[in-house]
Amino acid sequence: MNPVPPTPLTAPRRICAAAATLPLQLVVLTQDLWPDPPAHPIQIVTRLRCALESHESGPHFDLVRELDDSDGCEVWAQWKTGREPSTIALLRDCPANNGTPGGADEACVLFAGHPGGHSYEFTDPEYDAIRDGGTRGP
Numbered sequence: 820m821n822p823v824p825p826t827p828l829t830a831p832r833r834i835c836a837a838a839a840t841l842p843l844q845l846v847v848l849t850q851d852l853w854p855d856p857p858a859h860p861i862q863i864v865t866r867l868r869c870a871l872e873s874h875e876s877g878p879h880f881d882l883v884r885e886l887d888d889s890d891g892c893e894v895w896a897q898w899k900t901g902r903e904p905s906t907i908a909l910l911r912d913c914p915a916n917n918g919t920p921g922g923a924d925e926a927c928v929l930f931a932g933h934p935g936g937h938s939y940e941f942t943d944p945e946y947d948a949i950r951d952g953g954t955r956g957p
C-alpha cells in the first residue's frame with residue numbers, strides 16, 4: 820500500500836486583484852503629474868485591480884499610467900479595501916527578473932520595494948485565461 824503523498828501546506832500564490840475605480844480628481848492629477856507629453860484620458864487606467872500578490876493587510880496598488888521617457892518610473896494608485904483610491908505616486912519599476920535563460924525570462928511588472936512576491940512568482944488567473952485563449956468573464 821502506497822503512502823498518501825503529503826498535501827502541500829501552502830496554497831498556490833496568486834494575485835490580490837482587489838477592484839477599485841480611479842476617481843475623476845485622480846485622473847486629472849495623473850495627467851498633471853507628468854504633463855509632457857500630455858496623457859490622453861484613454862491612456863489612464865480607471866478600472867483598477869490590485870497587482871500585488873494576495874495580501875492580508877496594507878494598501879492595494881495598481882498601475883494607472885505608463886510613462887514614456889520617464890527613466891523607469893510609472894504612475895501608481897494606492898487605496899485601502901472598501902475605499903476609493905486617494906493617492907497616486909510616481910514609483911520606480913521593480914528591477915527584478917526571474918533570469919530564465921533562452922529569452923524566456925520575465926521581468927517583474929510591479930514597482931521597486933513592493934510588498935509580496937514579484938509578479939512572476941504568483942499567478943493571475945484572469946491573465947492566464949486570456950493567454951490560454953479562454954474567454955474573459957464580465
Ligand SMILES: [Zn+2]
Binds near residue numbers: 835879
Ligand atoms: Zn491588494
Ligand SMILES: [Zn+2]
Binds near residue numbers: 927936937
Ligand atoms: Zn518585483
